[in-house]
Amino acid sequence: MYHRMVEKKVRYGENALFRKKFRKPESIEQLVKALHCILTFLKDYHKTNFMHRDIQWTTIMKEGVSDKWRVTNYDHACESPASSPYSKLDRETHAPEIFSLNGSHNQAVDIWSIGHLIQTATSEQKLIEYSKILMNPDPDKRPNAKVACHWLWCEYRSCLMNDFSREDSMEDIV
Numbered sequence: 001m002y003h004r005m006v007e008k009k010v011r012y013g014e015n016a017l018f019r020k021k022f023r024k025p026e027s028i029e030q031l032v033k034a035l036h037c038i039l040t041f042l043k044d045y046h047k048t049n050f051m052h053r054d055i056q057w058t059t060i061m062k063e064g065v066s067d068k069w070r071v072t073n074y075d076h077a078c079e080s081p082a083s084s085p086y087s088k089l090d091r092e093t094h095a096p097e098i099f100s101l102n103g104s105h106n107q108a109v110d111i112w113s114i115g116h117l118i119q120t121a122t123s124e125q126k127l128i129e130y131s132k133i134l135m136n137p138d139p140d141k142r143p144n145a146k147v148a149c150h151w152l153w154c155e156y157r158s159c160l161m162n163d164f165s166r167e168d169s170m171e172d173i174v
Contacts, residue, residue: 024057024121030067031121032156034060036164037069038114039152042145045071046107051080055113056093057120067163081106097139108139114148126155 025031038060045052052059054076061070076089085103095112097105115134118127130151136142143151153160 022058022061025062028122028124028127029159030062031118031124031127032152032159033067033163034062034069035114035117035152036149036160038071038117039145039149040164041071042107042110042114043149046080046110046145049080050077051082051105051107052077052110052113053086053094053098054089055110055117057117060117095135095139096137106139107144108142111142111145111148112139130155 025034038055042052052071052074054073055071059071059073061072062068063070076086082105083103085100086098086105089098091099093116095105095109098109112135115131118131118134122128134142134148
């Protein structure tokens with residue numbers, strides 16, 4: 001798994017050199033920055049035809065005092081699409097299609113997880129409404145990571161523009 005990530009030059013993967021802090025963001029600004037980092041990672045990771053399948057606050061780390069957040073723990077990751085159900089995850093915190101009888105699921109499970117991250121970290125109405133789109137029961141109606149990152153940039157530009165480049169958010173949108 002890690003070899004494939006290095007080979008594909010996936011950014012924001014796990015790196016043992018960083019001081020890691022696993023916790024939820026403490027403010028809307030931190031949440032928006034965390035979501036930006038996670039979605040930027042997913043844009044690259046999904047290009048490798050892999051899906052993480054276990055994105056939750058216990059697999060997201062904040063680097064020390066910076067505003068950089070990273071996805072960790074690839075124990076449940078696999079190639080996308082997967083054709084069999086996967087029962088090693090919690091039904092309440094993961095996309096329902098992972099557990100379906102036909103078992104077919106794809107990278108949309110990671111997008112569902114972004115919606116779940118939002119719902120477990122804030123009550124801010126604009127983000128809660130968008131989380132419902134990310135968690136659409138029909139995986140084909142969920143946006144991909146690029147589109148979600150673009151939405152985040154458009155809605156929260158003032159929060160992101162000092163720490164992140166517009167190119168990271170807008171890359172490959174058009």
